[in-house]
Amino acid sequence: MRLSKSFVPxxxxxxxxxxxxxxxxxxxxxxxxxxxxxxxxxLPLGYKVIKKISQIIREEMDAIGGQEFHLPGLNPxxxxxxxxxxxxxxxxxxxxxxxxxxxxPTHEEIMTFHARNVLKSYKDLPQIWYQIQTKFRNEARxxxxxxxxxxxxxxxxxxxxxxxxxLDKSYSLHDKAYRNIFDRCDLKYFVVGASSGAxxxxxxxxxxxxxxxxxxxxxxxxxxxxAANVEVAQSKILPNxxxxxxxxxxxxxxxxxxxxxxxxxxxxxxxxxxAKSRVYxxxxxxxxxxxxxxxxxxxxxxxxxxxxxxxxxxxEELKEITGADAGSxxxxxxxxxxxxxxxxxxxxxxxxxxxxxDYHIGGIDMNRDANKPEYFDLRIVKSGEECPNCNNKLEVFxxxxxxxxxxxxxxYSSAMGANFLDESGKENPIIMGSYGIGVERxxxxxxxxHHDENGIVWDSVLAPFQIQLISLNMKKPEVVEASENIYNxxxxxxxxxxxxxxxxxxAGFKFKDADLLGxxxxxxxxxxxxKDNKVEIKIxxxxxxxxxxxxxxxxxxxxxxKS
RNA sequence: CGGGGCGUAGCGUAGCCCGGUUCAUCGCGCCUGCUUUGGGAGCAGGAGGUCGUAGGUUCGAAUCCUACCGCCCCGACCA
Numbered sequence: 268m269r270l271s272k273s274f275v276p277x278x279x280x281x282x283x284x285x286x287x288x289x290x291x292x293x294x295x296x297x298x299x300x301x302x303x304x305x306x307x308x309x310l311p312l313g314y315k316v317i318k319k320i321s322q323i324i325r326e327e328m329d330a331i332g333g334q335e336f337h338l339p340g341l342n343p344x345x346x347x348x349x350x351x352x353x354x355x356x357x358x359x360x361x362x363x364x365x366x367x368x369x370x371x372p373t374h375e376e377i378m379t380f381h382a383r384n385v386l387k388s389y390k391d392l393p394q395i396w397y398q399i400q401t402k403f404r405n406e407a408r409x410x411x412x413x414x415x416x417x418x419x420x421x422x423x424x425x426x427x428x429x430x431x432x433x434l435d436k437s438y439s440l441h442d443k444a445y446r447n448i449f450d451r452c453d454l455k456y457f458v459v460g461a462s463s464g465a466x467x468x469x470x471x472x473x474x475x476x477x478x479x480x481x482x483x484x485x486x487x488x489x490x491x492x493x494a495a496n497v498e499v500a501q502s503k504i505l506p507n508x509x510x511x512x513x514x515x516x517x518x519x520x521x522x523x524x525x526x527x528x529x530x531x532x533x534x535x536x537x538x539x540x541x542a543k544s545r546v547y548x549x550x551x552x553x554x555x556x557x558x559x560x561x562x563x564x565x566x567x568x569x570x571x572x573x574x575x576x577x578x579x580x581x582x583e584e585l586k587e588i589t590g591a592d593a594g595s596x597x598x599x600x601x602x603x604x605x606x607x608x609x610x611x612x613x614x615x616x617x618x619x620x621x622x623x624x625d626y627h628i629g630g631i632d633m634n635r636d637a638n639k640p641e642y643f644d645l646r647i648v649k650s651g652e653e654c655p656n657c658n659n660k661l662e663v664f665x666x667x668x669x670x671x672x673x674x675x676x677x678x679y680s681s682a683m684g685a686n687f688l689d690e691s692g693k694e695n696p697i698i699m700g701s702y703g704i705g706v707e708r709x710x711x712x713x714x715x716x717h718h719d720e721n722g723i724v725w726d727s728v729l730a731p732f733q734i735q736l737i738s739l740n741m742k743k744p745e746v747v748e749a750s751e752n753i754y755n756x757x758x759x760x761x762x763x764x765x766x767x768x769x770x771x772x773x774a775g776f777k778f779k780d781a782d783l784l785g786x787x788x789x790x791x792x793x794x795x796x797x798k799d800n801k802v803e804i805k806i807x808x809x810x811x812x813x814x815x816x817x818x819x820x821x822x823x824x825x826x827x828x829k830s
Numbered sequence: 831c832g833g834g835g836c837g838u839a840g841c842g843u844a845g846c847c848c849g850g851u852u853c854a855u856c857g858c859g860c861c862u863g864c865u866u867u868g869g870g871a872g873c874a875g876g877a878g879g880u881c882g883u884a885g886g887u888u889c890g891a892a893u894c895c896u897a898c899c900g901c902c903c904c905g906a907c908c909a
Contacts, residue, residue: 279858279870280842284902304901352909358831359908373909407831407907415908482908671909703909740867775869782869793868803868 268732270767275312277780287480289711290412292723296784298731305409305417312784313710315731317420320452320709321399323728324422327447328397331440333424336398338378342371350376350682361403370403375679375701378425383685386697389429392687393437397424399706411480413707414667420707426700429689434674434698438470441672441702445474448704449669453726454712456669459485459494474670474704476712481665488654488661498567501644502652502661507539507559507614514616514630516599521627525594527561530618530627542611542619542631544596546580546588549573553580553588555601556645557619557637559610563647572606572643589622596620598637599628605637608645667712670704723785724808732765733828735786737777739793741770749817750792753802756821757790762828782807788827790820 275297284301285291293299298313309317325335344367347353353360353369361370371377378396386392399422406417413419426437449456459473475485475494486500487493495501524533527541538560545556545564554573556564570577582593588603589596597619598605611617615632633640650663680686680696687697710729717724727733734757738750754766765786767777774793781789789805796803801814804827815823 276840278841282841283836283843286903301901356909375909404908408905410903673909701909737868742867772867773869773871774867775871778869780870791868795868 268765270765271769273765274310275784276310277783279779285412287411287414287478287715288718289414289480289714292714292718292783293412293711296723299413303417305406305415307413307416307418307707312731316710316729317706319729319731320706321420321422323451324399324448324704324706327444327451328395328422328424330447331395331444333395333397336378336381336396338371338374338398338400340371340401340403341368342377343367344369346376346380350679352376359404359406361405372402372404373421373701373703374398374400374423375425375675375699376683379679379683379685379699382427382697383680383683386427386685387687389687389689392427392429392697393433394427395424395437395440396427397422397702412711414480414711415482416707419705422704422706424702426702428698428700429687429695431698434676434700437700438672438674441700442472445670445672445702445704449474449709452709452713452729453717454669454709455716456712457487457492457494457666459496470674472672473668474672475666476669476716477664478667478712478715479665480711480715481667483666483668484663485666486648486661486663488657488659490659491654491657493654493656493661497647497663498565500648500661500663501655502646502648503655503658504610504646504648504652506610506612507617509613510616513632513635516628516630516636518621519618519627519629520625521595522625524625524627534618534627534629536618539610540616540618542598542607542614542617544598544620546585546596547577548580548584549577550575552603553584554604554606555589555596555598557598557605557607557611557640558645559608559614562608562610565645565647568643568645569606572645591620591622591624594620595622595624595626597622597628598631598633598640601638605640606645607633607637607640607642609642610646611640612642667708667715668705669708669712670702672702673700675699675701718785721779722783725785725787726808727787727828730786731784732763732786734762734764734788734790734824735781735784736764736766736790737781737792738766738768739774739777739791741768743794745797746792746794749797749802753790753792753817753820757824760821760825762824781805788824790824 277297278295281291282294285294297310299307299309301307347369356372360372401418402421403418406415409415409417428434428437454476456474456476459475484497486495486497521533524530527538527543530541531538541560543558546553547556558564585592600622611633613634617631618627618629619631621628652661654661677696677698680699685697686694689695713729714723736754738746740746754764757764785807787807791803796814800817802817803812803814805812
């Protein structure tokens with residue numbers, strides 16, 4: 268492709284609105300443009316990459332027996348009402364104003380619609396159906412360029428099985444396919460076992476990439492690959508040791524001491540001797556949560572323990588519930604359930620609030636003084652704590668979700684009446700799985716992981732072009748002739764070449780653009796070296812440059828592309 | 831949806847606090863010509879703006895006030 272005739276609008280400056288690297292470089296390299304918040308157009312160069320990623324996905328899906336569909340993005344609302352998901356999605360679903368249609372945010376219902384009454388016998392199963400298609404979600408807050416959009420490309424597949432064992436097979440086929448896909452794309456990723464949330468179902472895994480642009484927080488152990496969403500992550504932190512003797516309870520005047528840090532400084536004690544109090548409202552009933560020191564309450568864990576929804580008590584409610592304001596609340600005399608983190612199990616000689624403003628109580632013995640404490644793991648794990656599986660350190664960081672695989676079970680087939688007859692002639696709902704990959708996220712994550720201060724660093728698998736051919740001076744006939752010849756030869760050999768044949772661009776300008784666009788290899792044709800019948804090769808990744816005799820160019824390029 | 835920030839030419843910006851020869855600065859990019867050509871060229875000339883939109887205050891508004899729209903960031907939410 269000739270750059271002089273192509274639409275590759277590169278930007279030399281960083282656009283104001285872009286913050287994360289992938290967004291900056293996709294804009295600067297002329298691959299995408301924003302149309303509206305969270306809605307992006309892919310320009311030719313960017314779309315080439317999308318097509319390459321899609322092709323890899325397609326090959327791996329086909330390899331596990333997947334069959335590709337192309338489904339409508341515009342769906343009748345009534346299909347979504349069969350599974351109650353119009354309500355479930357709420358404002359996240361786009362609704363068409365002048366007809367009873369919605370814009371599909373995913374495709375479980377549509378695939379199930381095609382399966383029901385057609386997949387009628389166990390002999391028709393298993394099936395794996397997939398598509399690579401645009402989804403629409405009315406995200407409250409699109410962000411990070413293409414990473415979270417209101418419209419995005421997703422590969423979604425659905426498995427239909429007769430038994431739980433068969434579902435396990437379909438699931439592990441996807442697990443393997445996903446690993447192949449992300450490996451082929453040269454992404455450094457890890458796998459998190461996640462709670463299955465609103466999709467319903469019994470098992471799931473998330474494929475994640477570490478990134479500051481990520482929206483999930485995970486705890487990860489490099490050593491044993493333990494990985495968990497911080498909402499459920501655990502660590503091997505030791506409980507407080509119980510001292511041999513429990514001291515007497517004593518009330519201590521602690522004027523203006525609110526936080527644990529202030530309390531520790533005031534009393535010259537360690538934070539592990541403190542029981543921090545948090546009041547939550549569960550089904551309109553207040554309860555007290557006690558954490559060790561500065562540990563944070565993990566509300567997901569707490570909800571799991573209690574069942575149902577919780578909320579932190581409002582500051583104004585505290586006095587009525589406990590008799591004190593935030594900063595002076597504690598377990599003694601608290602009316603209601605007391606839920607305690609495992610770290611405080613059986614602990615004694617603790618300090619906590621006195622339920623009386625500006626007073627704390629020392630010498631608290633959980634076993635002696637707290638009213639029926641219930642112990643659970645309630646902490647949010649922190650970086651540097653010990654991995655629950657091995658003795659190495661956990662790292663807590665944010666990450667982008669690239670893919671997600673779910674065992675759905677029969678949630679959709681039951682709701683929509685997608686049943687089959689088993690060998691005994693009995694009717695059963697089809698057992699389903701659902702599996703997604705964010706295609707643009709693959710591209711964005713690749714760039715997050717493969718760029719430097721000058722631009723993107725593609726390797727040949729995803730690169731829009733294998734080679735950027737740079738003619739340094741299109742006004743010198745000999746340079747033009749040599750680069751045209753090289754262009755024709757490379758192209759004739761089936762190599763995808765981006766030819767910078769722009770007449771009025773200076774050498775330095777072209778070099779900068781080439782580094783920004785980031786093709787794996789640059790072939791540089793200049794007047795000086797041409798006199799010795801040589802051209803220069805630059806390897807984008809290493810920055811290494813060397814000269815090659817023009818006659819040997821083709822064979823060397825082929826070697827480079829294979830390496 | 832809450833909090834914060836921003837909106838001046840294709841991109842990046844100055845001017846805004848202290849309204850008035852600034853109906854608009856500078857850089858990049860764009861057009862014409864000449865020169866130049868191995869790491870973002872030089873000179874000369876030129877095109878391009880309802881200062882986000884609509885009201886208001888004022889003799890006078892890019893500048894002050896109000897509302898709305900749009901975008902970014904943090905949070906909430908997230909299949």
